Amino acid sequence: MKRTLSYLKPYSGKVAAELTFKAAGTAAELFLPLIMEYMIDEVVPTRDVRLFLLMGGAMLVFSVIALVGNIIANRMSAVVAGRMTHDLRYALFSRISYLKSSQVDKFTSPSLISRLTSDSYYVNQSVARTLRLGVRAPILLVGGLVFSFVLDWRLACVLLACVPFVVTAVVIITKKSVRMYTVVQRCGDGAVRALQENITGVRVVKALSRTDREIEKFGKVNAELTENEFKSNRLTALTNPLATLILNLGLVFVILVGAFTGAQAGRVLAFLTYFTLILNAMLGISKIFVVLSRGIASAHRIEEVLATDPAMPVGGYPDGDARYAIEFRDVAFSYNKTCNNVEGITFAAERGQTIGIIGGTGSGKTTLINLLMRFYDVDEGAVYVDGKDVRNYSADELRGKFGVAFQSDFLIADTIRSNIDYFRGLDEEDIERASESAVASEFIKGVEGGLDYELAQKATNLSGGQKQRLLIARALAGNPEILVLDDSSSALDYATDAKLRKSLKERYSACTKFIVAQRVSAVRYADLIIVMDDGKICGKGTHEQLMQSCEEYRLISLAQMGGDL
Secondary structure (H helix, E strand, O other): OHHHHHHHHHHHHHHHHHHHHHHHHHHHHHHHHHHHHHHHHHHHHHOOHHHHHHHHHHHHHHHHHHHHHHHHHHHHHHHHHHHHHHHHHHHHHHHHHHOOHHHHHHHOHHHHHHHHHHHHHHHHHHHHHHHHHHHHHHHHHHHHHHHHHHHOHHHHHHHHHHHHHHHHHHHHHHHHHHHHHHHHHHHHHHHHHHHHHHHHOHHHHHHOOOHHHHHHHHHHHHHHHHHHHHHHHHHHOOHHHHHHHHHHHHHHHHHHHHHHHOOOHHHHHHHHHHHHHHHHHHHHHHHHHHHHHHHHHHHHHHHHHHOOOOOOOOOOOOOOOOOEEEEEEEEEEOOOOOOOOEEEEEEEEEOOOEEEEEEOOOOOHHHHHHHHOOOOOOOEEEEEEOOEEHHHOOHHHHHOOEEEEOOOOOOOOOEHHHHHHOOOOOOHHHHHHHHHHOOOHHHHOOOOOHHHOEOOHHHOOOOHHHHHHHHHHHHHHOOOOEEEEEOOOOOOOHHHHHHHHHHHHHHOOOOEEEEEEOOHHHHOOOOEEEEEEOOEEEEEEOHHHHHHHOHHHHHHHHHHHOOOO
16 A cells, blocks of 8 residues: 555645644543543532632633644545545556556456546545544543553553453454455456446347346346445454443443442543543544555555556567558467467558458457557567557657547547547648548538537437548548548448548548458458458458459458349
8 A cells, every 4th residue: 555655745744734633632632531530539529619610621621622623633634635536546547548458458447447436435535534543543542541540550451451352353354354345346346347338238238128137137246246345344343343342341340440449439430531532542443444454455456557567668679661651561469368369460551552451250350450559569570650660669659640430439528629629739621621521521511510519428419420420530630641440431321431432532642541341342442452351361452353362352242242152
């Protein structure tokens, strides 16, 4: 938890002030029973009104100090914990944003969401409560014991004998609960995953009438989470009752010893008050350990992400052929590092040419894009852009060359203009040109407000084809050197698709185009068509060449475009 607590350093001054107010307020409470004992045993028998009022005033002053000190300290602890959590959550989000794709795969998206939300919340609660109780409880415990010895060492010894039993119980329970809360957080990741899948695929679930099945699936995950939470809560719930039982047994012995030693009423009453303060201190310490158990487990999960280095090594690889804008040279790659997802991939394209990638689902088409843009590094071979190994580029330099419209992309709940610009500060002329080139200006002019038309969440007020045209416009708006379209025209009708291809050819002739598609019509006029099958290239060439040399391509073409088999 050391790394997590480092985010408290900027607020060390406020922490020191909070601890000072809390210490002052808590210390003031310790003097109240002592004054009360003096009033009952010494002042009341003398009936000295002046001294009685003086001691009463002193109690009032200490009470006010305790009240104000604790209120200020509690407010400051909430502020410090909140700001510290803000910084921690921001740092975690920043690190997640820069994680390599392989690192995201390792953690999984649901787990990262859980760490950013619930884990940061538990860290916040842990810090806030520790700041509030971390000073108060020890001061009450130690101070209460000291003042108890001042009042009566024999009664204090009885009380002191109870402390080791309480500490032992708290330590044992805390050690076990940290491990159990780690398991609970992992189960929470599963619940987030199930919820995320159901929300994302809600239309498919409803269309296939699988709602009951999804409810049953979530029920199992929820039951597992609940069971583990119950086990951990049941264990930590033992802390307070055990501490209370041990200290109450001690209280019985205190009363018995007081009776046999003939202690005065005021002293016994004051001692019982100190005993109550010590009891509350022990319960406070037990609460700290309970909260820390979950906080430590959550902090470890957060630190696991923060300790992950997202930097990609740059440089040290030989250059390729500068004639080519894109070149794959004997590339092999595996996501799970057990069996290759693609292998033996070799092809090249000159600047301004169009490369078409076609093949069945799972054939490795999108994997080529992932390697081209260095979302993943090749296991064997090399990928070159402008004759330079992609591993010799910085991430910003490499990806600044691309304009991309992915197969499963997103649109934000903002204006059409904002979605095309996407915070790049592009000129109005570039946005309008990109809209027209993507054949999107037709429907943009037809909606109220044009480019200022507000999109709903997930752009539900647009059709599938309209969404795809906006995504293509976004890719074109930055005037990219290389345009990557990952099955991003699948929702377009053939007439619109033809207009798009014509527009790209006429207006972006200097731009190298890398088009992944399921439809032959989308790649038919490409300068080079790569046919993928089971992670390998089973054919490459122009449409006419492949119709003669590649049976796989010929069957796809005839099935989609008609003709005799």
